[in-house]
Amino acid sequence: MAEQLVWPVLLAYGEAAVAYAGNVRNPGTLGRLATWGVRIGWLAQTALLVVQASRADAFPWGTWAGSLNLFVWLVVGAYLIWGCSPRFRLLGLTVMPLAAVLLAVSYASGGTRTDEGTSWSDVLLLVHVTFVLAAFAGFTVAGGLAALELWQERALKRHRSGLLRLRLPSLVALDRLTVVTIAVSLAALTAGLIPGFLRVREHGLDVLMGATLAVWALYASILYLRLQSGRRALSASLALSGLAVVIVLQLGLLATHVA
Amino acid sequence: MNLHLVGTSHRLAPVEVRERVALDAEGAAALGAQLARSREAVCLSTCNRTEIYLAADDAYAADREATEALASLGGVAPSELEPYLYRLEQEAAAVHLFRVAAGLDSLVPGEGEILGQVRTAYEHGSVGPMLDRLFRDALHTGKKVRTDTAIAESPGTTTSAAAALAAQVFGDLNGSQIAIVGAGKIGALAARRLIKRGAKLSFVANRTASRAQLLADQLGGEAIPLEGVAQVAKTADILVSSTGSPDVVLTKSDVAGALPARKGRPLLLIDLAVPRDLDPAINKLPDCYLYDIDDLEAVVEETLQGREAEFAKAEAIAVAEADRFRDWLATRDVVPVIASIRERAEAIRRGELAKASGRLAGLSERERDAVESLTSQIVNKLLHEPIVRLKEAAVEERRGPENRLEG
Numbered sequence: 053m054a055e056q057l058v059w060p061v062l063l064a065y066g067e068a069a070v071a072y073a074g075n076v077r078n079p080g081t082l083g084r085l086a087t088w089g090v091r092i093g094w095l096a097q098t099a100l101l102v103v104q105a106s107r108a109d110a111f112p113w114g115t116w117a118g119s120l121n122l123f124v125w126l127v128v129g130a131y132l133i134w135g136c137s138p139r140f141r142l143l144g145l146t147v148m149p150l151a152a153v154l155l156a157v158s159y160a161s162g163g164t165r166t167d168e169g170t171s172w173s174d175v176l177l178l179v180h181v182t183f184v185l186a187a188f189a190g191f192t193v194a195g196g197l198a199a200l201e202l203w204q205e206r207a208l209k210r211h212r213s214g215l216l217r218l219r220l221p222s223l224v225a226l227d228r229l230t231v232v233t234i235a236v237s238l239a240a241l242t243a244g245l246i247p248g249f250l251r252v253r254e255h256g257l258d259v260l261m262g263a264t265l266a267v268w269a270l271y272a273s274i275l276y277l278r279l280q281s282g283r284r285a286l287s288a289s290l291a292l293s294g295l296a297v298v299i300v301l302q303l304g305l306l307a308t309h310v311a
Numbered sequence: 312m313n314l315h316l317v318g319t320s321h322r323l324a325p326v327e328v329r330e331r332v333a334l335d336a337e338g339a340a341a342l343g344a345q346l347a348r349s350r351e352a353v354c355l356s357t358c359n360r361t362e363i364y365l366a367a368d369d370a371y372a373a374d375r376e377a378t379e380a381l382a383s384l385g386g387v388a389p390s391e392l393e394p395y396l397y398r399l400e401q402e403a404a405a406v407h408l409f410r411v412a413a414g415l416d417s418l419v420p421g422e423g424e425i426l427g428q429v430r431t432a433y434e435h436g437s438v439g440p441m442l443d444r445l446f447r448d449a450l451h452t453g454k455k456v457r458t459d460t461a462i463a464e465s466p467g468t469t470t471s472a473a474a475a476l477a478a479q480v481f482g483d484l485n486g487s488q489i490a491i492v493g494a495g496k497i498g499a500l501a502a503r504r505l506i507k508r509g510a511k512l513s514f515v516a517n518r519t520a521s522r523a524q525l526l527a528d529q530l531g532g533e534a535i536p537l538e539g540v541a542q543v544a545k546t547a548d549i550l551v552s553s554t555g556s557p558d559v560v561l562t563k564s565d566v567a568g569a570l571p572a573r574k575g576r577p578l579l580l581i582d583l584a585v586p587r588d589l590d591p592a593i594n595k596l597p598d599c600y601l602y603d604i605d606d607l608e609a610v611v612e613e614t615l616q617g618r619e620a621e622f623a624k625a626e627a628i629a630v631a632e633a634d635r636f637r638d639w640l641a642t643r644d645v646v647p648v649i650a651s652i653r654e655r656a657e658a659i660r661r662g663e664l665a666k667a668s669g670r671l672a673g674l675s676e677r678e679r680d681a682v683e684s685l686t687s688q689i690v691n692k693l694l695h696e697p698i699v700r701l702k703e704a705a706v707e708e709r710r711g712p713e714n715r716l717e718g
Contacts, residue, residue, distance in 0.1 A: 080459035080624070138458045208480065209594060211606040213613035216475050217461040217621075222482030223577055282575030285597055 057100040058155070058164045064093030065128070065152040072144040079141075079219070086144055087136040094128045097155075100164060101125060111178055117163030119185055123302055124155045126189030130233070135193075139221045146196040150299075157303070176247040183244025184264065188298050190237025191271065194230050195295020198288040201226040205285060230291055231278055238271045263301055270294050312441055313370040314640075316404035317377045317396060318355075318362030321418050324395035331385035332361045332392075340435035342384070346377055353436030353446065355411070357428045359418050364408065366441035374398065401640065405445055406633040412453035413629050414462065419471075420622070421462035426453040444639060452632040459628060462621045466614055469607040470497065473581045474504040476602060476610070477549050480579050485509035490547035491532075492540055492561070493554030494522040497583050501551045502530055514543045518554070544569035544578065551581045552588040563592040566599060573598065581607070641705040649698050656690050 068089030075083040101122065104112045113122040131147045134140060158164065204223055207215045221229075245268065248261065271294060278287035319332060334342060339354035342363070346352035350367035361381065367373035378396065382389040399407050407416070412429045414421045433446035457463050466472040481487050487510040491498045494517040502512055512532035516539060517523035523534035535543070537560060544550065544566050554560055566578070575598055582589040582603040594601040602610075664671075664686060671682065 079461070083459075204479075208476075208600045211602060211609065213606075213609040214617075216466070216472075216479060216610065216614060217617050219461055220479070222478065223480045225482045227575075278575065282571075282573065283597075284575035284577075 055164055057096060057103060058159045061093050061097040061100060062152060062155060062159070064089045064096060065148055065155060068093060068144065069148040069152050072141060072148055075141055076145065076218075079138075083138060083141045086141065086148070090128060090132060090136060090144065090148065094125070094132055097121075097125050097128070104164065111181070112165070113163075113185075114177060114181055115163070117158050117161035118165075119163075119181060120154055120158035120161070120302065121163040122181075123185045123189055124151050124158065126186050127151055127154075127192050130189050130193045131196075134229070139219055142218065142220060143196050143200055146199055147193065150192070154302075176251050180244050180247040180251065183240045184248065185244075187237045187241035187244055188302055190233050190240060191267070191291075191294055191298045194233040194237065194291050195298070197226055197230040197233060198291035198295070201230060201288045202285070202292065205288075227278075227284055227288070230288060231275065234271055234274055234291060238268070238275065241268055241271070260301060263297075267294065267297055267301065270297065312350075312366050312368055314401050314404050314441060314445065315365045315367060315370045315373055316362060316399045316407060317365075317374055317381070318360060319381075319392075319395045319397070320360035320362070320416070322416075323397060328385070328392075328395050329359065329361070331387070332356075332381050333358060334361065334384070336431050336435055339432060342380055343432075343436045346373070346380060347437030351437060351439040351442040352377075353432050353438060353442050355429060355432040357425065360411070360416075362411075364404065364436075364442060364445065366439060366445075370400065402633060402637045405448075405636045405640075406629065408445060408449045409452040409629040409633050409636075410626075412449040413456040413625050414453070415456075415622070415625055415629060419467065421618075421625075423457065423463050426450065426457070429453065441643075445636065448632055448636050452629055455632070456625045456628050460621045460624045461614075461617065462625045466611055469583065469604060469611060470501040470504050472607045472610040472614075473501050473551065473583075473602065474508055476581075476600075476607075477505055477510070477579055478508060480577050480600060481548060483509060486511065487548040488513040488546060489532075490514040490516065490540075490543040490550045491526065492516045492537070492543075492550065492552035492588060493556075493584065494519070494526040495553050495555070498551055498553035499526055499530070501553070501581065501583065502526075505549060505551075506530060510549065513547060514539075516540050516543065518556075541565035541569065545572040547578070548576065549579045549581065550589075551583065553583040554588050555584070556588060557586055559590050560588045561593070562590045563596065566590075566593050566596055570596065570598070583607075638706045641708070642702045645701050645705045649701060652694065652698070656694055660686050660690050 068086045071082045071086035071089060075086055104118075104121075112118050127147065128151050131144070135143055135147065200220065201223060204215070204220055204226065208223065220226075241264070245264065248264075270290065274287045274290045274294065277283040277290070319329065321329065334354065334356040339356045343352045343354045346354075346363065346365065350365055350373055352366075352373075353364045355362045355364070363377045363381070365373040365377060378389050378392070381396070382392045385392060408429075410416045412426055414423065414425050417425055429446065430450055433442075433450065436442065436446070438446065466475045477484060477487070484505060487505075489502055489505050489510050489512045491502050491512065491514070494515055506512060512527070512530045514533050514535050515523045515527045515530075516535050516537050517526075518537045520534060520536065527534040537554070540561050544561065550561075552560065561580075566580075578599045580589050580593060580599065580601040582601065585604060587603055589601055589603075591601065591603070593599050664682070671679065674682065
């Protein structure tokens with residue numbers, strides 16, 4: 053049952069990604085189709101997660117593939133908060149293809165199955181995984197926002213005359229949203245790291261934990277640079293680099309962490 | 312009930328006539344209420360149009376009353392006002408309102424203010440089922456046009472391009488600080504456009520102090536000498552320069568010195584002067600975006616090229632929405648027929664149940680309810696298809712070639 057639910061999700065996310073691409077050239081109906089694809093896909097994925105949780109004997113997202121599934125749901129959920137408004141449709145072009153690909157990877161690796169997982173009684177792990185994944189999802193969306201901000205900054209500097217017709221969010225709005233998203237995600241990461249370190253005594257420190265600490269330091273520096281030093285473009289560039297780091301952590305190092 | 316529109320706008324009437332029949336929101340509401348006895352009425356009044364939308368059984372009487380009210384407002388005889396009036400009925404009136412709400416009939420096509428004015432007119436109007444539906448559809452059309460087309464992002468002049476760029480950088484301009492360098496006409500025009508979008512004039516710098524003071528008195532803000540411009544760069548969000556100076560009035564180092572105080576806040580610099588007032592190298596500084604007159608003209612040209620396509624899209628949306636309204640109007644026409652069929656069917660059902668009451672006497676209360684429910688369901692199911700067909704036929708009849716809407 054859970055395995056079957058992944059197909060409508062993949063279909064909807066894929067449709068959203070394609071429609072967002074078409075919307076760049078021909079705004080209007082395609083943008084709305086994309087938005088509905090995101091909404092329907094996210095609802096279907098919510099149903100998938102609910103079915104997984106109800107069928108599994110253990111926490112089904114504690115595995116690498118399972119966490120990827122939850123991560124995608126959190127990314128799309130974070131994007132859904134404001135991303136479906138017409139001015140943010142270009143951001144969907146960065147978020148939705150990524151979501152579709154990561155979910156496909158998760159499915160191929162068994163992330164939608166219900167026969168694997170970590171015991172529900174390991175509360176520290178559940179809190180740790182949920183908050184860290186939520187933080188990573190927030191950083192991913194912040195990376196997309198930063199990419200859009202940097203692209204717009206470049207277009208303004210180069211006096212690209214067609215910029216106005218793209219109906220993007222304003223530069224200031226993108227900057228504010230990036231900072232707010234990073235601040236909220238950093239708080240979630242902090243909340244997720246605490247139970248993680250409490251478990252260190254039992255399981256020891258590994259590469260992923262070290263890298264996650266580095267990510268925490270990176271995003272804390274971004275906030276400092278933006279809020280204290282006013283280095284807007286630099287902090288946006290770092291947020292974009294942070295996205296790459298988060299994806300590498302999610303796809304690569306997490307496998308060793310949960311192995 | 313018929314939909315009827317009588318009004319005047321910039322397309323027919325000169326400003327001398329328009330200003331005489333213009334009303335504020337309260338006046339428009341009062342006029343709507345005055346005309347609404349036994350009918351629906353909404354008055355839409357802006358600086359470019361005064362239009363009265365009526366839904367009335369007697370369109371002729373409603374039109375006469377509305378014309379007299381407008382003439383009385385302007386202090387002229389109805390015959391004097393007549394050459395400046397237009398009248399539209401039914402679908403044509405709907406298409407017109409949809410185009411108005413979309414900004415397609417505005418003096419500056421695509422401007423967004425009109426949508427708020429249509430909403431205000433609707434909220435203050437005396438609406439019933441027809442005008443309620445019409446205005447809600449018009450507001451939906453206006454929003455859809457702004458969402459699905461770039462018509463609102465099509466500045467037609469360099470000063471409006473400057474204002475559009477400011478909105479692209481800062482979003483809502485409420486609270487944004489403007490500094491004007493040079494108290495000439497072009498700078499003042501650009502400032503007015505920015506103020507209209509919510510920005511606030513902080514400083515006017517000019518070589519002649521009296522002219523700076525005059526503009527500051529007109530638009531608000533503080534008059535300062537030209538030498539103080541470098542200081543202004545620390546606080547302003549938008550700096551518009553249009554002096555007649557042969558030399559640069561603001562250098563890269565002036566702006567660079569102001570950057571630490573700005574803490575990453577963007578600075579949009581608009582240079583409308585020829586020769587240029589602002590050092591082009593300023594554009595290389597972080598968070599500074601400098602546009603000169605050529606850059607702005609390129610923006611205008613690009614948007615004008617795209618405007619035709621956006622207009623075609625917007626017109627298509629307005630016509631499609633008007634088509635939907637027309638379908639609704641058509642089904643509305645058959646509502647009395649449908650009601651009468653339903654009444655007749657219900658009377659037959661009740662009559663047959665009454666006839667059978669003797670045979671049903673032994674039924675319990677619950678069984679009687681079941682029979683009631685069952686017979687009602689049978690009647691509804693039997694009527695469903697004919698009613699749907701009736702509505703479709705009404706729509707089809709309206710959609711006949713002679714009734715097809717023209718864009």
